[in-house]
Amino acid sequence: MKKSWKEIPEGGLIVEPHTSLENKTGTWRSFRPVWDPQKCIHCMFCVFYCPDNAIPITKDDKPKRLDTNLDYCKGCGICANVCPTKAIEMVEEGDDQ
Amino acid sequence: MRKALTGAYAAAEAMRQINPDVVAAYPITPQTPIMERFAYFVNNGLVDTELIRVESEHSAMSAVVGASAAGARAMTATSSVGLALMFEVVNVASGLxxxxxxxxxxxxxxxPINIHGDHSDSMACRDAGWIQIYSENPQEVYEHTLLAIKLSEDHDILLPSMIMQDGFITSHSVEPVDVLDDEVVKQFVGEFKPKHSLLFDKNPLTVGALELYDYFFETKRQQEEAMNVVKQKYYSYAEELSKLTGNKYPMVEKYFLDDAEVAIVALNSAVSTTKVVVDRLRAEGKKVGLLKIRLFRPFPYEEVQDALKNVKFVGVLDRSFSFGADAPVFAEIKNALYDLEVKPKLQSYIFGLGGRELYERDIENAFNQLLSGDVSKEKRYLNLRE
Incomplete structure (x- = not known):
């Protein structure tokens, strides 16, 4: 829930850390990455290339990627482009809903 | 103590007593003597200020913005195209x-290039989110500078302030100025306590982050609210200063207005000239008066309405154009009177551009037009060759 003008610090100041977590930027997206776990080999290419760190991974010795965090994914499509197994498809937002 | 000071030196004297942490400025006529005088104070160890010499006014305002965000009490001074060059950062100062x-x-x-006084510089900044206070003489320059510190630094306000004086007419003319004791001013302005600062806050602080359509509007709404708070708190600070100086600082000052049939509205040095004419016409039995605008931003609409409600004809003096529209002061006066059932009739007078003299006879002519009910919707020009 976004805050009213009476609740935010004056002058656009950011006075505490972690406020980016409240600021969901995924609404900028016009294409959404759809990930197919069956095709994914967890090579981590998409994880390293993602400019927004929007692809979470498990904390294992051999980490596996999880589904894209759509609160922050901007839909740039780099993950789909670098995926060696074509496990990510870019779908226009709204098309399949 | 009474000192012989120009308007520029009166500003520098106030700055010396305020003893700001940081001053950054670039010389520009007719502001230069303020910073010359202040640099003398710095050189002689009379202030603790870090004086930053910069390469332009854009840098001057940028430097004081940085200093202020860091937690310093920061001041500067400028004129004309210097203010115009600052304009981008003038809005940053108020926005932050x-x-x-x-x-x-x-x-x-x-x-055309011109070094003399008119109000086209500060009026071009009237929507920049700064408190604007206009000064009739060096005494007011000195006192308004002290008052502005209190208003600006109030944690419910936190808006920057501009104190205006007329180029040369005020800035370079020596007048007696009653200056408070250094210790009295020190007590009045107090120690600067920033609400947030980059250097002194315990938590990490981000200043100047990007805000798009999701928060920008809310931040601007806060600035408008801060202007409302200026109006609410103005008189408490003005009265605090009055106790020290014995002078009064009404947002608008009424001069022979209570029984006046016609009135002139003015600000800055034209007020003094108009007072002389009012005195003379009053001696002749003519019911003329004057309304002086001290606080221009936020604009005291209710006070203006109350002051002019019984006047039949009002002439408004503007020392700048808003080309193709009502002049800046005239537009506000007209706005202020809109809600009255019986409205005074108005006449807009433009005068004094580029330092053109405003003579007593010009004001007397305007008063005579108002007294004979001769007003129009067209602008009229005082001391212009037709």
Whole structure:
């Protein structure tokens, strides 16, 4: 829930850390990455290339990627482009809903 | 103590007593003597200020913005095209809610290039989110600078302030100025306590982050609210200063207005000239009066309405154009009177551009037009060759 003008610090100041977590930027997206776990080999290419760190991974010795965090994914499509197994498809937002 | 000071030196004297942490400025006529005088104070160890010499006014305002965000009491001064060059950062100062106080010596904007006084510079900044206070004489320059510190630094306000004086007419003319004791001013302005600062906050602080359509509007709404708070708190600070100086600082000052049939509205040095004419016409039995605008931003609409409600004809003196529209002061006066059932009839007078003299006879002519009910919807020009 976004805050009213009476609740935010004056002058656009950011006075505490972690406020980016409240600021969901995924609404900028016009294409959404759809990930197919069956095709994914967890090579981590998409994880390293993602400019927004929007692809979470498990904390294992051999980490596996999880589904894209759509609160922050901007839909740039780099993950789909670098995926060696074509496990990510870019779908226009709204098309399949 | 009574001192012989120009308007520029009166501003510098106030700055000396305020003893700001940081001052950054670039010389520009007719502001230069403010910073010359202040640099003398710095050189002689009379202030603790870090004086930053910069390469332009854009840098001057940027430096005081940085200093203020860091937690310093920061001041500067400028004029004319210097203010115009600052303009980008003038809006940053108010947008970031930094309580910077700046003396502006009014001078015409180029082109044609001209070094003399008119209000085209500060009026071009009237929507920049700064408190604007206009000064009739050096005494007011001195006192308004002290008052502005209190207003700007209030944690419910946190808006920058501009204190205006007319180029040369005020800035370079020596008048007696009653100056408070250094210790009295020190007590009045107090120690600067920033609400947030980059250097002194315990938590990490981000200043100047990007805000798009999701928060920008809310931040701007806060600035408007801060202007409302200026109006609410203005008189408490003005009265605090009055106790020290014995002078009064009404947002608008009424001069022979209570029984006046006609009135002139003016600000800055034209007020003094108009007072002389009012005195003379009053001696002749003519019911003329004057309304002086001290606080221009936020604009005291209710006070203006109350002061002019019984006047039949009002002439408004503007020392700048808003080309193709009502002149800046005239437009506000007209706005202020809109809600009255019986409205005074108005006449807009433009005068004094580029330092053109405003003679007593010009004001007397205007008063005579108002007294005979001769007003129009067209602008009229005082001391212009037709």
């Amino acid at each position: 809610r930094l309580p910077i106080v700046m003396n502006v010596v009014n001078r015409a904007l180029s082109a």
